[in-house]
Amino acid sequence: MAMLRQSVREEITTKMSHIVLITSIFLYSFLGILLIISTRHPLDHLELFNLPGVITALQMLISVYLVLQLKKIGLKTALFLNFLSILSAAFFTITTRTIEALPGLFIYTSLGSILLLIDRYQCQVRTYLREIEEHRKLLEKKEEHLLRLAYTDSLTSLPNRDYFQEKLEKKLASSSEILSSFWVAILDLDTFKNVNDSLGHEAGDKILKETGRRLSSIRREQTIIARAGGDEFLFMVSDTNTEQEMKEYLKEIQGVFQKPMTVEGRSFQIAASIGVAVYPVDGITGLELLKNADMAMYESKYLGKNTVTLCDASIKEKVKRSTTLLFHLQGALEREEFHLVYQPQLSGRNHHIIAFEALLRWTSSETGPVSPGEFIPLAEKSGLIHELGLWVFRKACKDLRTMQKHHPYPLFLSINLSLQQLLDPTFCEKVKSILFEESADASRIVLEVTESVAFHQDSRVIDNLMLLKRLGFLVALDDFGKDYSSLGRITYLPVDILKIDMDFIRRIDEGNQKDLAIIRSIIQLSRNLGAKVLAEGVENESQRSFSRLKAATICRDTFSTKGFP
Incomplete structure (x- = not known):
């Protein structure tokens, strides 16, 4: 459609050019004839009015108009008409032996030069305009390119x-x-x-x-x-x-x-x-x-x-609660809103308590008790986990010393570590300082990490675990067995205890042979690695009996003992 419109416009322009050309030639010729008549037969009543001069001026205007309007073809036509006028003036001068036509001859000769100058400057102007247009188009292309760069993702070529x-x-x-x-x-x-x-x-x-x-x-x-x-x-x-x-x-x-x-x-x-x-x-x-x-x-x-x-509304409410909890989490440590409870771990042989796991709890003065599943991710996200983790470590060391005074057997204490703590290059030094200040025995402290943390790709995790191991700490791998791929990578970790995920323990009563086979495999793997096994979430005697039968050395019992402050 656009091409059709362009074609119609070009056709109309061509026709208009022809009309202008023909009209100009006619007028110029008519004026030339009128000039000859007025020269040969002067009109008495126009003596004060220089009609030849007016006619010559009009011819000049027509010539200039042709050059300006029709460019090259206008120039050629104007020069041709001007040449005819020069011949006419020269012929008149020769035949009449007068000098009346000499001014006209001079004017026509000068007009030819003027027309050539006009055409020359027109060419220069067209060149300048063409260059300006080319620069404009180039700038437009560069602008489009910059817009594409500004609004396009360089990797996927999608908008950004x-x-x-x-x-x-x-x-x-x-x-x-x-x-x-x-x-x-x-x-x-x-x-x-x-x-x-x-x-x-x-x-x-x-x-x-x-x-x-x-x-x-x-x-x-x-x-x-x-x-x-x-x-x-x-x-x-x-x-x-x-x-x-x-x-x-x-x-x-x-x-x-x-x-x-x-x-x-x-x-x-x-x-x-x-x-x-x-x-x-x-x-x-x-x-x-x-x-x-x-x-x-x-x-x-x-x-x-x-x-x-x-x-939906429930998601918005959930985010609103998280925002509120995050706000109250700031300063909760100074307000002494955190405390530890201790989950006992029993020997698989004699049912004696041999260890405790320190579990962090938060009772907000504004919102009441908050589950660890809510506030731990918020602490990790906000960076408060570093300060909170060190507080847990120091408090647990103090409590272990107190509990050991009232317990006949040597006690172990398990403390959970987060990924952010193990990525902290200063964590090991800070823990070492707390050990010294609290006179704590690192060999009695078990540091627990989940599979996802232990097998993290960042080398700082394994490096810090190795440093902690050299300080004398024991390392436990939590929720072991959930990711079957971990079986092939366990040999690269300094692990002392494998904690069987409680989902496997709970399904013991169902008699699922696959789950039982996994438990047997984990226990056998721990033997080969020289590590102990902890069965999490033992809820009844049959689960405890199976774990003990298969040589699990530790049970975290939930049906006969409860966590306590």
Whole structure:
């Protein structure tokens, strides 16, 4: 359509040029004839009016107009007409033997030079204009390139967060006028860190590129898909009119991860957690929508990953509570709101208490008792876990000394460590100082770490565990057996105790042969490693008997003893 309009415009311009040319030639010729007549037959009543001069001036104007309007063809026509006028003036001068036509001859000769100068400067102006236009186009291209750089993710070629937020704000401005509904989603890869840790960032970049390619393949006309950064992607979808259509598209998004991704010859099954916020129910500003979608995404991760969660009131209330708890967590240590309870651990042979596990509890002055499952992650997220962990260590050392005075057998004390503590390069020195200040025996203290912490890819974890081991501490691996891959890596850790996950112990009564076989394997593995075994969560005599029968040396009993301050 645009090409057709351009063609019509060019045709009209050509016709207009022809009309101008013909009209100019006619007028110029008419004026030339009129000049000859007025020269040969002067009009008495126009003596005061120099008609030849006026005619010559009009011819000059026509010549200049032709050059300015029709460019090269106008120049050629004007020069030709001017040449004819020169011949006419010269012929008149020769035949009449007068000098009346000499001024006209001089004017026509000068006009030719003027026309050539005008054409020359026109060419220069056109050159300048062409250069200016080329520079303008070049600047436009550079501007477009800079905009692409500013609004495009260089790794995946998807739009970036800035572009997404700009489009979101524009969408909100238009939606507020027509009251249309749309939704935004945040997608976060669940197992991406495993790729980065095992193969490096270059392999991780390949996963991100492939993810971007797959997501682009399902992009709809009214959908914006962007990379926010890291392994996080953003969606703004406007063409799903019902909740069912929205859920179908979300399933389509999840479907792109069904096929494994291959990097450097290794296959990775990538999954994604998705959080969704709907306008205007979950927010009327871009900040609100993204915040609520982010909350829903983290709820998806909490629920087990590889799932989709729509933001609702319960999620908002949960985040609100977390924010409140985090606020009250600040200063809780100074307000002495924390205390320790001790879970006894029994000998598998004689049922004597041989150890205690220190368990941290928080009773907030504002919200009351708060479960460790709530406040420990908040402490880790806020960095308070470092100060809190050292307080637990010091308090446990003091309590162990007190408990040992009233107990006939040597006691051990278990203390849980977090990943953040083991990543702290100063942690071992701080613990060493506390040992000295409290006159505590490191060989009586068991430091417990979970499998996920112990097998973390950061070398600082294993380095600190080795340092703690050299200080005399015992190391226990908590929840052992949940991840079958840990069986092959256990030999690289300085482990003294393996704690069988309580889920296996609880299923002893069911007689599941696979679970029983796993327990036997763990016990046999501990023997081979020279480590002790602790059976967690023993709830009845049959579970205790099985553990004792299979040579588990320690039981954490929950049916005959309870934790106490």
